[in-house]
Amino acid sequence: MARTFVVTSGKGGVGKTTVTACIGRIFASMGERTVALDADLGLNNLDVLLGADSRIVYDVVDVAEGKCRMRQALIRDTDEPELYILPGAHSYDKSAIDPQSMREIVSRLSRSFDIVLVDCPAGIEAGFRRAVSSCDEAILVTTPHISSVRDAETVLTLLKKSGINNIYTVVNRVRGDLVLSGEMLSRNDVERLLGTEVYGMIPEDDGINLLSNAFNYGLSSGFAACRALARGILSGVPEVYDLTKKYRGIFGGIKRRMKRNT
Ligand SMILES: Nc1ncnc2c1ncn2[C@@H]1O[C@H](COP(=O)(O)OP(=O)(O)OP(=O)(O)O)[C@@H](O)[C@H]1O
Ligand SMILES: [Mg+2]
Numbered sequence: 001m002a003r004t005f006v007v008t009s010g011k012g013g014v015g016k017t018t019v020t021a022c023i024g025r026i027f028a029s030m031g032e033r034t035v036a037l038d039a040d041l042g043l044n045n046l047d048v049l050l051g052a053d054s055r056i057v058y059d060v061v062d063v064a065e066g067k068c069r070m071r072q073a074l075i076r077d078t079d080e081p082e083l084y085i086l087p088g089a090h091s092y093d094k095s096a097i098d099p100q101s102m103r104e105i106v107s108r109l110s111r112s113f114d115i116v117l118v119d120c121p122a123g124i125e126a127g128f129r130r131a132v133s134s135c136d137e138a139i140l141v142t143t144p145h146i147s148s149v150r151d152a153e154t155v156l157t158l159l160k161k162s163g164i165n166n167i168y169t170v171v172n173r174v175r176g177d178l179v180l181s182g183e184m185l186s187r188n189d190v191e192r193l194l195g196t197e198v199y200g201m202i203p204e205d206d207g208i209n210l211l212s213n214a215f216n217y218g219l220s221s222g223f224a225a226c227r228a229l230a231r232g233i234l235s236g237v238p239e240v241y242d243l244t245k246k247y248r249g250i251f252g253g254i255k256r257r258m259k260r261n262t
Contacts, residue, residue, distance in 0.1 A: 002110035005117050006135040010151030012122030014143045015172035018208060020119040021049045022226040028083035032114040037086040039131040040121040044088030050077055052085050061089040064101040070108055099133045106134035124158060137166040143173045144185035149193050156194060168233050170200035176243035177256040199238045200229030
C-alpha cells in the first residue's frame with residue numbers, strides 16, 4: 001500500500017500545487033512510483049504546472065462517475081516516467097465527488113503506487129475535508145508570514161482531529177537574506193509558533209516555476225530545497241535546506257546588499 005499525503009495549507013496561494021508538482025517529480029526520480037491527484041476541482045492547475053494540460057482526456061470526476069477506467073485518466077509525466085497525474089475537472093458539479101468517492105479513488109491508486117499526493121484546495125471547507133479524509137499523512141505548506149502561519153495552525157489542529165498525525169510542515173517562499181537579518185520568520189520562529197517540527201524551508205525562487213523545463217528545475221535552489229524535503233519525508237528525519245548559507249560571510253554580505261537593492 002502507498003503512503004498517501006494531502007498537501008494542504010489553509011491560506012490560498014502559498015505554494016501547495018508548486019510543492020506537489022516539485023516533490024512529485026523528485027519522489028519519482030528517486031524510483032518511487034508516484035501519482036499526483038488534483039483535488040482542487042474547478043480551479044485545477046496541477047496539470048498546467050506539470051505540462052500535462054493538453055493531454056487530458058478524462059479527469060477525476062469521470063473516474064468517480066465510472067465514465068472511464070482509472071488508467072484511461074492517468075497521464076504519465078514527460079520528464080519522470082515514474083510520475084503520473086490524475087487531473088482535476090475544469091468545470092464540475094461539486095456534488096460529483098463526495099468524501100467516500102475520493103477515499104475510494106485514493107485507495108485504488110494506493111494499490112498501484114508507492115506514493116499518492118493529493119493537491120488540496122485552499123480553505124477548510126468541503127474540498128479540504130474531502131481531500132483530508134482520503135489520506136493518512138499530510139504536507140502542510142505555509143509562507144513565513146504571520147497570517148499564513150495562523151491559518152496553518154488552524155489546519156494543523158483540524159488534521160490532528162481527523163486522525164492525521166504524520167504532518168510534514170513546509171515553509172515556502174522564504175528569503176534567506178531577510179531571515180538572516182531577522183526581518184522574516186526563521187525555521188525556529190515557525191516551529192515555536194506552530195509547536196511542530198519544520199521539515200522543509202523552500203526559498204523564493206523563480207526557477208521553481210519552470211518545472212516543465214528539466215534543465216531549469218535541475219538548477220533551481222527551490223528544487224534543491226524540495227529534494228531535501230522529499231528525502232526527509234522518506235526517511236522521517238528532517239533534512240532542511242540551508243537558505244541563509246549563501247548570504248553568510250564576506251561574499252554573502254555583498255549578495256545580501258545586492259538583493260536588497262534589486
Ligand atoms: N518558492 C517559490 N518561489 C517563487 N514563486 C513561487 C514559489 N512557490 C510558489 N510560487 C508561485 O506562487 C504562486 C502560487 O503558487 P501555487 O499555485 O502553487 O499555490 P497554491 O497554494 O496551490 O494556490 P491555491 O490555494 O490557489 O491552490 C504561483 O504563481 C507560483 O508560481
Ligand atoms: Mg493550488
